[in-house]
Amino acid sequence: xxxxxxxxxxxxxxxxxxxxxxxxxxxxxxxxxxxxxxxxxxxxxxxxxxxxxxxxxxxxxxxxxxxxxxxxxxxxxxxxxxxxxxxxxxxxxxxxxxxxxxxxxxxxxxxxxxxxxxxxxxxxxxxxxxxxxxxxxxxxxxxxxxxxxxxxxxxxxxxxxxxxxxxxxxxxxxxxxxxxxxxxxxxxxxxxxxxxxxxxxxxxxxxxxxxxxxxxxxxxxxxxxxxxxxxxxxxxxxxxxxxxxxxxxxxxxxxxxxxxxxxxxxxxxxxxxxxxxxxxxxxxxxxxxxxxxxxxxxxxxxxxxxxxxxxxxxxxxxxxxxxxxxxxxxxxxxxxxxxxxxxxxxxxxxxxxxxxxxxxxxxxxxxxxxxxxxxxxxxxxxxxxxxxxxxxxxxxxxxxxxxxxxxxxxxxxxxxxxxxxxxxxxxxxxxxxxxxxxxxxxxxxxxxxxxxxxxxxxxxxxxxxxxx
Numbered sequence: 422x423x424x425x426x427x428x429x430x431x432x433x434x435x436x437x438x439x440x441x442x443x444x445x446x447x448x449x450x451x452x453x454x455x456x457x458x459x460x461x462x463x464x465x466x467x468x469x470x471x472x473x474x475x476x477x478x479x480x481x482x483x484x485x486x487x488x489x490x491x492x493x494x495x496x497x498x499x500x501x502x503x504x505x506x507x508x509x510x511x512x513x514x515x516x517x518x519x520x521x522x523x524x525x526x527x528x529x530x531x532x533x534x535x536x537x538x539x540x541x542x543x544x545x546x547x548x549x550x551x552x553x554x555x556x557x558x559x560x561x562x563x564x565x566x567x568x569x570x571x572x573x574x575x576x577x578x579x580x581x582x583x584x585x586x587x588x589x590x591x592x593x594x595x596x597x598x599x600x601x602x603x604x605x606x607x608x609x610x611x612x613x614x615x616x617x618x619x620x621x622x623x624x625x626x627x628x629x630x631x632x633x634x635x636x637x638x639x640x641x642x643x644x645x646x647x648x649x650x651x652x653x654x655x656x657x658x659x660x661x662x663x664x665x666x667x668x669x670x671x672x673x674x675x676x677x678x679x680x681x682x683x684x685x686x687x688x689x690x691x692x693x694x695x696x697x698x699x700x701x702x703x704x705x706x707x708x709x710x711x712x713x714x715x716x717x718x719x720x721x722x723x724x725x726x727x728x729x730x731x732x733x734x735x736x737x738x739x740x741x742x743x744x745x746x747x748x749x750x751x752x753x754x755x756x757x758x759x760x761x762x763x764x765x766x767x768x769x770x771x772x773x774x775x776x777x778x779x780x781x782x783x784x785x786x787x788x789x790x791x792x793x794x795x796x797x798x799x800x801x802x803x804x805x806x807x808x809x810x811x812x813x814x815x816x817x818x819x820x821x822x823x824x825x826x827x828x829x830x831x832x833x834x835x836x837x838x839x840x841x842x843x844x845x846x847x848x849x850x851x852x853x854x855x856x857x858x859x860x861x862x863x864x865x866x867x868x869x870x871x872x873x874x875x876x877x878x879x880x881x882x883x884x885x886x887x888x889x
Contacts, residue, residue, distance in 0.1 A: 425550065426490060427459060461622065464816075475526065477602075490513060540739055550785075552728070560576055618658055629648075659672075683795055686747055689865050691788075694781060696856070703852075754859075765843075766847050832851075
């Protein structure tokens with residue numbers, strides 16, 4: 422339920438976005454920020470909360486974050502403006518960022534050595550992504566159909582209040598050594614690095630989202646300032662982490678060839694994954710006129726396929742080369758985005774959208790479980806939360822950046838639709854443009870796969886590299 426928190430929220434937003442946007446008179450950018458705000462805030466703070474969990478304990482942070490997530494969900498259901506709703510979604514992202522590192526860290530300590538059982542445990546953990554998404558889409562669709570979009574947030578509040586209470590009695594006590602709060606631990610929290618990530622990533626993504634709606638487009642002064650400052654702060658963060666003796670990330674880990682390649686491949690694919698899920702759902706609602714429940718039903722293939730893909734990956738990870746699994750995931754991404762992009766208004770759902778949704782989650786789940794297992798195996802037990810945070814940070818920041826770029830593309834194409842050619846006078850054209858961008862990113866990711874040397878994982882201590 423910790424890793425499902427973000428996907429539960431994303432699934433809910435996916436089916437209520439147009440209804441909330443209509444009632445609150447939200448712009449396209451504001452509707453997009455409903456999803457990207459939580460991705461951005463969680464991505465910027467995951468590393469910080471990973472450090473908190475490793476230093477001061479995991480169980481209390483885990484339970485407290487889920488309880489506060491429930492409280493803010495209750496408040497989001499009473500939002501009176503699009504801006505308020507976006508801000509509250511950003512706050513929800515903070516609490517989802519605080520729950521995943523301690524959960525993943527506790528699992529990493531319990532299953533310290535690579536094994537088949539660890540593969541299955543983390544396969545079950547990763548299944549929170551598709552399970553959370555299905556609960557979000559279906560339950561929110563039903564709630565919106567019976568009541569209104571606000572009921573979706575109240576449903577989330579009830580679910581995570583119950584989970585918080587259950588967790589108090591069921592989550593094992595964290596046995597890793599804790600530290601007392603003093604000057605030394607304050608340095609190890611790396612507050613300057615945290616500030617640079619929050620403001621750097623926030624400014625960069627805000628510039629991407631606001632550029633197309635600004636009065637003078639990308640030439641608007643505040644857009645340029647946000648973009649430049651964002652890039653400078655992100656660059657400064659990287660330099661700081663290399664030089665600072667108490668850095669959140671041991672930058673030497675990037676010298677591991679397979680570690681760097683795995684996360685690079687995953688990032689290029691994950692840029693497009695949330696774009697497909699969000700924009701195709703928006704197409705169903707805005708252009709096709711589907712209800713919230715009908716939209717959730719049409720998105721259901723993602724969930725069913727995702728559960729099966731998680732199970733398959735967990736069961737064969739110790740037998741099949743993980744390089745092959747990453748390759749299958751990368752190709753599945755590319756084919757999925759192309760299928761979504763080449764369709765037009767009026768084309769068959771079963772010929773284009775259905776296989777695109779199925780293949781997309783195969784790509785995400787295969788790459789997620791392989792990369793996640795390798796990342797956790799690369800760091801010691803007292804750094805398991807920060808290891809999980811690093812992985813989750815990159816995936817969520819890719820989502821935030823992807824949302825920002827897709828919003829700019831969508832707005833630009835909407836203002837200048839084609840009068841001739843394949844998409845002439847077709848309302849699907851701006852959606853297709855977003856999917857072509859996703860396909861381009863996935864194609865870049867495929868180029869890195871041949872350089873991987875990773876073999877099987879979890880079948881034995883010597884089964885992590887292919888024979889050279």
